[in-house]
Amino acid sequence: MAGRAVRTSRSPVQEGNPTVTSPVPLSVNAAASPWKRAASGANLLSAQGELGTTIFEEMTTLALATGAINLGQGFPDEDGPAEIKAAAQAAIAAGSNQYAPGKGIPELRSAVAAHQERFYGLALDPQTEVVVTTGATEAIAAAVLAFVGPGDEVLTFEPFYDSYGAIIGLTGARHVTTPLLAPDFLPDLDALESAFTERTKVVLLNNPHNPTGAVFPRAVLGRVVELARRHDAVIVSDEVYEHMTFGVPHLPVATIPGAAERTITISSAGKTFSFTGWKVGWASGPAHLVAALRTVKQFLTYSSGTPFQSAIAEGLSLPDDFYAGIISELQHKRDILADGLRAAGFDVYTPRGTYFINVDTAPLGISDSVELARRLPSLVGVAAIPVPVFCHPEGAERTRSLLRFAFCKRTEVLEEAATRLATLREKL
Known part of the structure; x- marks a missing residue:
């Protein structure tokens, strides 16, 4: 076995909640409407067949409502290289439209x-x-x-x-x-x-x-x-x-x-x-x-x-030091956030790639990451995504206590997020 499975118990589905933020048993067969098959495949249908919204939308809404730092969705909060932006502007001006x-x-x-x-x-x-x-x-x-x-x-x-x-x-x-x-x-x-x-x-x-x-x-x-x-x-x-x-x-x-x-x-x-x-x-x-x-x-x-x-x-023709810079900058940001997550009391799984970092909530006595994700914005002012939403029901049980955070944000934002996360244990 390559590693241990995360222990889980009951399903994290929130009964009666039309916003589906965890997988449910698939109730849509191959003969169903294509849109229903797509929604079901993305875990957007409840057990009763109701269409919900994505976990990303729910967490973003919570972050906006509470003023939380949104480390849920994986998009940067600053633009890329100026020379690439200038090239796009030049192409528009030259008529490539x-x-x-x-x-x-x-x-x-x-x-x-x-x-x-x-x-x-x-x-x-x-x-x-x-x-x-x-x-x-x-x-x-x-x-x-x-x-x-x-x-x-x-x-x-x-x-x-x-x-x-x-x-x-x-x-x-x-x-x-x-x-x-x-x-x-x-x-x-x-x-x-x-x-x-x-x-x-x-x-x-x-x-x-x-x-x-x-x-x-x-x-x-x-x-x-x-x-x-x-x-x-x-x-x-x-x-x-x-x-x-x-x-x-x-x-x-x-x-x-x-x-x-x-x-x-x-x-x-x-x-x-x-x-x-x-x-x-x-x-x-x-x-x-x-x-x-x-x-x-x-x-x-x-x-x-x-x-x-x-x-x-x-x-794509930028020099090698540009690509090396991506790695060094992201690794620094990863480590800033990882320190805050450890201070919060999580088990931190240090990633070897991407700009996402996963933690286990179990050391805090919390087995339901969906529930904690909904509480985090108001508790400490940080939003994250529960990993079970990326799984089928059996996988959701296995990953039930895992949360994902994105570190593709400005350094000062991550430093503030780390400071806020470090207060989690005292606020639970």
């Missing part, structure tokens, strides 16, 4: 290919093996829609980013999970093998992993590739946090022997450059897989963000 080609402007596709070779030694043809998307979210949606349908299975690790469950539900496929286990949030490899079946069509990875902060080593990725080959499954690898790892290198699954011919790699500008509102992403891989993804993508948005695409093409 109409539709981009459906597969993205040539400059950005070439920049993505150059980036993959520069950092990982992956050689891509920008004409046929790269497509630009409206953020990584569209790339993930187009990939899943392209390769699975009713009766198929999509395998993810659990906890999982909520959009994965939504798009899998939309397809009518079955969402199968294998758990990531605290404290290191790595999977049990025997359990991973058992999760594969003859119906597994797509393995949807997230590495570095949100919400746990895990960075998967070669042994885990190698087993994923081995099993995907055995079952002839496509690997869709969401690597948006690729430039945010601490003390360990990012290892794209496409670099593992036997993976490249069946892997679509996805990333975006939002996380790396702190321009989440621009929604510029991309997918790369073998031409036949990219063509299938592009076929679906062109009927979702066709194209978007022409001047932003041009600016991100320039951003």
Whole structure:
């Protein structure tokens, strides 16, 4: 076993509360309306079939109402490099304001290919093996829609980013999970093998992993590739946090022997450059897989963000010290927040990647992180996200006492959050 499972007991579902902030048993079958399948997959339907709002909306509303520091949603509170903003402004002024080609402007596709070779030694043809998307979210949606349908299975690790469950539900496929286990949030490899079946069509990875902060080593990725080959499954690898790892290198699954011919790699500008509102992403891989993804993508948005695409093409060519600076700055911010969380009395799981940090509330005698998340804004003026909302019911029980905090905020904001969190024990 790669690590211990978090002990849990009763379900954290709040009866009668239309805002669904924890998973409930799925009551929507494959014949239901597509929107209901999507909502159910993202844990937005109550056991009675009522549509709720996301945990992110609930926590943001609580933060606004109480004046709390919002460390729930993972978006930066300051802009990225000035030169990239200037490039976008120049592109607008120069008239780059109409539709981009459906597969993205040539400059950005070439920049993505150059980036993959520069950092990982992956050689891509920008004409046929790269497509630009409206953020990584569209790339993930187009990939899943392209390769699975009713009766198929999509395998993810659990906890999982909520959009994965939504798009899998939309397809009518079955969402199968294998758990990531605290404290290191790595999977049990025997359990991973058992999760594969003859119906597994797509393995949807997230590495570095949100919400746990895990960075998967070669042994885990190698087993994923081995099993995907055995079952002839496509690997869709969401690597948006690729430039945010601490003390360990990012290892794209496409670099593992036997993976490249069946892997679509996805990333975006939002996380790396702190321009989440621009929604510029991309997918790369073998031409036949990219063509299938592009076929679906062109009927979702066709194209978007022409001047932003041009600016991100320039951003991808920034020197190595820019990328090293991302890591050093985020690691400093991580450590500031981690100190405050330890002072609060939590068990802190130091992440090896992303800009999220998870804690266990059990040392404070609290087993229900959903309940604590609702109380934190008024108790100490900080908002967080309970990890169970990223899980199916069984996984919600296993992660019932875990909370996720984002540290992609200004240093002074994190210092204030750490100070506030340090008072938690005395206020409980």
